[in-house]
Amino acid sequence: FPPVTENFAGVIHGLNASHLTDLVIQRSKRMILDTLGVGLLGTSTEVFHKVIQYSKTYSSDASSTVWGHLDFRLPPLYAAFVNGVAVHSMDFDDTWHPATHPSGAVLPALIALSEALTQKQKFSGPDLLLAFNVGIEVQGRLMRFSSEASNIPKRFHPPAIVGTMGSAAAVAKLLALDPFKCKEALAVAASYAGAPMANVATPTKPLHIGNAAKHGLEAACLASLGLQGNKQILDMESGLGAFYTDYAPQVLPTLKSYSWLLDQQDVAIKRFPAHLGTHWVADAASSVRKHLVKGDNSLPINGIEKIVAKVPDVGYMNRPFPNSEHEARHSFQFAVCTALLDGSISVQSFSDQNISRPQLRELLKKTQLEHPPDNKPSFEILYCEVNVTLQDGNVFSERCDTFYGHWRKPLSAEDLKKKFHSNASQVLSAEAAEGIMETVDNLEKVEDCSVLNAFLKGTQSAKVLEKICSF
Template structure:
């Protein structure tokens, strides 16, 4: 759905890591138990590794042009998290990361298609697989993260640095540069939605109705030059999620952008198509494709010559303007209630709020599993059990 969290520099960090840890916690034997703190520690390691790798390249700090970041750094984050959770030695961790690099990479051209979600699914799967292969003795280049011909092959200006020591307290996680989306679409479209909502207020009549679309002469969006989010006439939900133009028109017409906004009956409305014909994109030279600095300025000119202009520098949900805990929980309840009963959803919220105090983190996955049978969710338990009983966390 393109509804997951977004890190700065640009990637979706949790989707490649959390499924791995929940799967492993199910597969582990009853003794020794992995705690909620064990899961959190491994999760943080997986996130930190992704952020560090992105910070080693100036190119990687911007919205990507070549590789979809979760397919690259997410694969390494998955391997790092799995290695930590399973208690691999330093040597085995290096092997796992080396193997993971050979699994990494997917072209950005498959964004806005049904294949894009596969990128992060593969990142989770391949990182875990790399960890298992390292446990079985497979070896790779232990210096692969230091080489331009290694991990540097994915990014220009790659300049790796030593990781900080454990007592340095210089961790990327302390910066909390994570955005949470309020609707499921590419993050850059959230600035557009914010700007469109502000402009829309000028188009509502004193009776509370929206000015008819045929009164609008021109819509100008001043956004960064990000071609894969420039889709003038999207034909599918995946294209609509990656369209500056569509999100602007949906917000203007409806006053909100929600999950149903990307269903075909909403995308193909005549009113939407009429507005899309009037949208023009401009790319100011100061509006760079970085989630930390980009903005959206939106201007609407009416048939009588009147022009309204509004600008969004920071949308609600950005790390500079984070969602409230109440709204974050509301988002979780809305999504989770589609597959889990209300009591289970509320139990999950309570477990997550005190996850560090949980003695057995498999309780989390038991709740997440919902109605599915135990025998259907883990076919890797034999292999993991063998290693987990000999490797401490």
């Protein structure tokens, strides 16, 4: 077998649109639509506005769209950065393989670059689909290099590692780099990779995705100009192996019979903006609530003696009294109590007003976590059980093994579109949101991806709409 880095570079270079299966195209289009929706919604967040202020400093030669903004543009590197931050600003983006957020690291970089190069080259929908899937595939394959990567991470945030590499691979594909330069793109990207888990549940965490998009784009562009790195970056423990304790690199399948990971496993798409682990908790708690609340009545808080959530032992998710939206998005306790109190969790659940509700604080005081030894911190096998003990001695219990939205139980096409429309309509007109949905739905037929950028910044011109109607 050839060295792993050389093998990866060769496959990245050699894959073409004919390798994409119908199932991969269908699933990746769902991912693209969802990512655009959560990214548009994320443009309303505080952290997004802060990185906008920072990036405006570099906008003298602006050439790429900032999603949801008609008033200014940025150089592609910073457009990729701020749009990537927007995608992860609410922890609302997809999860896969299982412990990374794959789309936000790749799509903003590709869209920014494709727009910046429109004067020199026109990129089609199939071009975008192929490059996107190369970026997703590389992330999934790299995560198979370590059994440690199968569990909820403890040291490094995966998107900052494999997301950076995936972004570089995707951009290398879009730029049609030769195998030598694909190899260099991976080598350069590895020196940008990594972010500690300590910044989880803080406003800094979204920067991990923004940086992955920006750094991958920058690495591939530098490689295209001849910048060189270690030719065996994926083979060495001192290369990408520096991030994992049990690193075991593997070659990719041959091009003749290539098998995509996205063909084998769907992606998890979230119904509400919080850490994926909270979605099991929310479904279990919502089921328990049905035993406690009849009709339009409210939850009998005073009648509850104790709430127990049986969850895996994930230290950064044990937040008994979260005081910010970012802490609440990473709190098993908050998810349990909010679902019990309201019956569901939504974007509005994480407002300061809802987080500080006296009723919620009262429930949080009664909540405790337990960690059964069989409940492992892996998105593939974890479960959640919620038990509510009443003052009269009655106990109600429900368990969730697979929440709705998990790759084993994916969102329906209708619910995915409802989520996108709900998110995008907070920023764009109904016509622009509809234009994005139509464009993504027909992406393999789109001749010029600039139509997507036009809608993303809010344009609804008759000319753009005419392009959509021509599908």
